[in-house]
Amino acid sequence: MKSLAELQAIRDKAKANINLRKENPNAARVYVGMATCGIAAGARPVLNAFTEEIAKRGLQEDIMVTQTGCIGICQYEPVVEVEIPGEEKVTYVKMTPERVARVVNDHLVNRNVVTEFTIGAYT
Amino acid sequence: MYRSNILVCGGTGCTSSNSLKIVEVLKEEIKKNGLEKEVNVTTTGCFGLCALGPIMVVYPEGSFYSMVQVADIPEIVEEHLLKGRIVTRLLYQETVEDDTIKSLNKTAFYAKQKRVALRNCGVIDPEKIDDYIAMDGYAALGKVLTEMKPEDVIQTILDSGLRGRGGAGFPTGLKWKFAAANDADQKYVCCNADEGDPGAFMDRSVLEGDPHAVLEAMAIAGYAIGASKGYIYVRAEYPIAVKRLKIAIDQAHEYGLLGKDIFGTGFDFDIQLRLGAGAFVCGEETSLMTSIEGKRGEPRPRPPFPAVKGLYRKPTILNNVETYANIAQIILKGADWFASMGTEKSKGTKVFALGGKIEHTGLVEVPMGTTLREIVEEIGGGIPGGKKFKAAQTGGPSGGCIPAEHLDIPIDYDNLLEIGSMMGSGGLIVMDETTCMVDIAKFFLEFTVDESCGKCTPCRIGTKRLLEMLEKITKGQGTLEMIDEMEELCHYIKANSLCGLGQTAPNPVLSTLRYFRDEYVAHVVDKKCPAGVCKDLLEFTIDKDKCVGCGLCARNCPVNAISQTDYIAPNKKRAAFAIDTSKCIKCGACIDNCRPGAVFKG
Numbered sequence: 001m002k003s004l005a006e007l008q009a010i011r012d013k014a015k016a017n018i019n020l021r022k023e024n025p026n027a028a029r030v031y032v033g034m035a036t037c038g039i040a041a042g043a044r045p046v047l048n049a050f051t052e053e054i055a056k057r058g059l060q061e062d063i064m065v066t067q068t069g070c071i072g073i074c075q076y077e078p079v080v081e082v083e084i085p086g087e088e089k090v091t092y093v094k095m096t097p098e099r100v101a102r103v104v105n106d107h108l109v110n111r112n113v114v115t116e117f118t119i120g121a122y123t
Numbered sequence: 124m125y126r127s128n129i130l131v132c133g134g135t136g137c138t139s140s141n142s143l144k145i146v147e148v149l150k151e152e153i154k155k156n157g158l159e160k161e162v163n164v165t166t167t168g169c170f171g172l173c174a175l176g177p178i179m180v181v182y183p184e185g186s187f188y189s190m191v192q193v194a195d196i197p198e199i200v201e202e203h204l205l206k207g208r209i210v211t212r213l214l215y216q217e218t219v220e221d222d223t224i225k226s227l228n229k230t231a232f233y234a235k236q237k238r239v240a241l242r243n244c245g246v247i248d249p250e251k252i253d254d255y256i257a258m259d260g261y262a263a264l265g266k267v268l269t270e271m272k273p274e275d276v277i278q279t280i281l282d283s284g285l286r287g288r289g290g291a292g293f294p295t296g297l298k299w300k301f302a303a304a305n306d307a308d309q310k311y312v313c314c315n316a317d318e319g320d321p322g323a324f325m326d327r328s329v330l331e332g333d334p335h336a337v338l339e340a341m342a343i344a345g346y347a348i349g350a351s352k353g354y355i356y357v358r359a360e361y362p363i364a365v366k367r368l369k370i371a372i373d374q375a376h377e378y379g380l381l382g383k384d385i386f387g388t389g390f391d392f393d394i395q396l397r398l399g400a401g402a403f404v405c406g407e408e409t410s411l412m413t414s415i416e417g418k419r420g421e422p423r424p425r426p427p428f429p430a431v432k433g434l435y436r437k438p439t440i441l442n443n444v445e446t447y448a449n450i451a452q453i454i455l456k457g458a459d460w461f462a463s464m465g466t467e468k469s470k471g472t473k474v475f476a477l478g479g480k481i482e483h484t485g486l487v488e489v490p491m492g493t494t495l496r497e498i499v500e501e502i503g504g505g506i507p508g509g510k511k512f513k514a515a516q517t518g519g520p521s522g523g524c525i526p527a528e529h530l531d532i533p534i535d536y537d538n539l540l541e542i543g544s545m546m547g548s549g550g551l552i553v554m555d556e557t558t559c560m561v562d563i564a565k566f567f568l569e570f571t572v573d574e575s576c577g578k579c580t581p582c583r584i585g586t587k588r589l590l591e592m593l594e595k596i597t598k599g600q601g602t603l604e605m606i607d608e609m610e611e612l613c614h615y616i617k618a619n620s621l622c623g624l625g626q627t628a629p630n631p632v633l634s635t636l637r638y639f640r641d642e643y644v645a646h647v648v649d650k651k652c653p654a655g656v657c658k659d660l661l662e663f664t665i666d667k668d669k670c671v672g673c674g675l676c677a678r679n680c681p682v683n684a685i686s687q688t689d690y691i692a693p694n695k696k697r698a699a700f701a702i703d704t705s706k707c708i709k710c711g712a713c714i715d716n717c718r719p720g721a722v723f724k725g
Contacts, residue, residue: 001379002387004265007256010378014257021128021182021246034207047126048161055124064183065126067207 019061026085027064028108033079035070041077042096049097050080053104063108076122082107091119125163127204128182132245134169134331135324135363136485137176141193142166145177148193152200162204165254168332170245171486172232175215180227180245187227189215232483235502237464239472240288240325240448241488244332249367252374255335261380263451264339267346268388271454276347277303280450282458284470289315289406289443290518290547291623292469292536298440301430302348305438310350312341313434313441315411316357316364319403320519321570323550325474326444328486330357330364333448334371338381338394340442340450345392348440353394356411360401368396403520403574407622408433408441410576421578422622443548445474465491469535477503479552480510492533495525499553510555514638518547520567520574521627523634524560543634545627559656560639561646565593567631575624582625585616589632597657601647610636651725658709661724663702665713669721672697676713676722682706685713 001007032038032047050065071079076093082103083089090113092103099117106112115121131137131146146166153162170178175189179199186209188199195213202208211219217230227233238244247254255261267276281296302310314337318326330337341353357365372394375381383391397415404410405420412434414420433439449471453461462470469491475498478484482504489498495515499505506512514524523544532538536546554563568590577583592609595601613629613636620626636643645653652660665676667690677685677700684706691698702713702722714722 001261001385004269004386007261007265007386010253011256011259011262014253016124018247018254018257021130032207034205036206039206051124051126051161060124066183069206069208 028084031068031081034067037074043078049100132178133166136173142177165248168244169328174484263454283461288445311434311439312353314355317406322478340447359398404576466535475551480555481553496530516552518545526638559654560635571628579621581619598659599650667699668692670699679712
């Protein structure tokens with residue numbers, strides 16, 4: 001180690017994984033429905049797409065991706081719920097990995113709900 | 124990029140209850156379910172709740188699984204990791220409230236804790252230097268080397284009010300200042316990791332959970348006093364700690380955080396390990412240094428103090444593991460931050476190893492000034508079986524007992540000394556009404572008699588005589604004069620012993636005499652042990668009117684001391700049993716097996 005900058009570089013790289021181990025009560029939460037119906041409909045690639053997209057943007061500290069069970073609307077799986085503290089929960093249905101980037105960008109970053117993917121657009 | 128992190132405790136407590144096997148099976152199951160790219164398994168240091176081990180935490184949910192068995196792993200992987208359904212049945216039940224799961228930090232055990240020395244234990248993988256660096260590791264060393272002068276470092280430590288966590292509570296900054304003031308061609312920085320008190324394991328947990336914190340602090344100390352070499356003296360009985368220290372030292376070398384020209388500042392520092400062979404006296408500073416030099420571990424008179432002539436007769440500082448664990452945080456967050464915690468004369472936090480008759484055996488770190496009641500009743504979860512608190516023992520064989528009347532004093536160095544105990548390294552053994560205080564004093568004396576190195580007479584012979592008197596008292600052969608004689612001998616040993624071992628060895632006797640003299644008197648005058656522990660003073664009897672004549676006691680008696688009599692109590696069908704006290708060996712098997720509770724001891 002010859003400089004502080006070197007140490008900083010290692011720290012930044014290692015930090016992303018460590019931050020997962022902290023509980024951040026203000027984090028936005030993304031719940032991916034991962035019951036049998038969800039998995040069968042392709043929830044796993046969606047979940048992975050969220051993790052990757054969030055890592056790509058370095059938002060691990062602010063957004064938590066987690067799984068949840070069946071919400072009961074199996075025909076609309078994969079279902080993803082997005083909850084931003086202080087705002088109403090938004091339910092996205094028939095999600096695909098391709099749709100993930102838009103949800104992250106429009107909703108989680110810029111706070112604009114992607115209305116055409118929500119359950120309201122399908123019922 | 125992982126979406127989930129699983130932390131499994133790899134401290135000694137959980138390792139002994141099979142946590143390494145759990146990690147292995149966990150990884151297999153994760154692979155089987157195709158999750159190896161999503162879920163990361165990390166082995167960490169101690170979480171502190173050793174009584175509930177093996178412990179496993181799944182993030183980001185923060186689900187705290189306790190007492191995990193290997194057989195539970197497939198269920199956890201399939202339900203929680205694959206399908207996202209937390210296995211509530213295996214959670215630490217205190218985190219489950221109605222149908223919601225509360226944060227671990229809000230449970231009684233963790234809510235009142237403040238983790239400074241243990242901040243990384245149970246969070247990072249101690250075998251990965253990157254994990255430590257991610258938690259701002261080695262940033263303090265970088266700051267010290269590039270921005271601060273050695274005297275600024277010492278001043279910061281002085282201002283923080285940090286005192287030695289090994290027990291005596293000497294101001295750390297002062298120690299450094301003395302060593303820095305002495306000019307020499309070579310100085311040394313030593314770390315005392317020879318944790319020998321029965322029941323104490325906080326240093327082990329720091330070494331196992333966060334070894335780099337100690338290395339970094341030693342390098343900072345080296346810069347402050349002008350030393351280029353450091354030694355860690357660790358017990359060979361701590362194999363996991365030794366292994367992780369070795370890994371940590373190698374990794375620090377690889378990154379150039381130890382060795383030559385650290386951070387390009389021209390500062391050189393290196394650390395070597397020395398394994399202790401298990402002698403308690405080697406935890407004493409002069410013995411420890413003698414032992415590092417390769418000689419028999421025996422103390423030598425002070426002065427000269429180590430800051431003047433220590434290891435190899437050169438200026439040396441010796442600090443305890445927990446003391447070092449605080450250093451980097453003080454440098455990064457400032458002396459004021461540290462001094463804002465604790466009491467007027469004792470700053471910061473203290474780690475205690477909770478043991479004995481307590482619900483949550485484990486490791487807790489609380490701000491100085493927390494009361495014993497908070498530690499025992501709230502954090503520790505109280506005493507199992509609804510028994511009554513009798514006393515807490517702090518400071519191991521050098522400390523004393525704190526009776527119930529002092530439960531509410533704020534714990535710090537000075538308050539503990541005032542009531543006849545001491546902080547010690549932080550062992551805290553809780554005792555309930557079934558503990559005999561004379562027996563406890565005897566237990567600790569046996570330990571010091573064994574561990575006395577024999578160099579000075581007051582300790583070698585004095586403790587032995589003291590123990591003999593205690594043995595007589597527990598056998599019912601004591602006299603009242605003997606109690607006074609013991610007290611006198613205690614003061615003599617304290618005043619005349621060469622090192623800390625002898626100077627503090629009589630403390631358990633003195634403090635029990637101070638608070639529980641009536642128990643000594645009961646042993647001597649009434650020939651009774653009020654707590655029912657000292658076997659020679661016990662007699663087992665069967666209440667013939669309560670006995671239902673089932674004969675379970677007789678069948679379980681290993682020496683056939685119980686037989687049936689002719690007496691049949693009114694409204695009982697069978698004849699009562701009786702114990703032949705001349706044959707009885709007082710094992711207690713009859714009491715344990717008597718359903719109507721007709722057997723009594725006393």
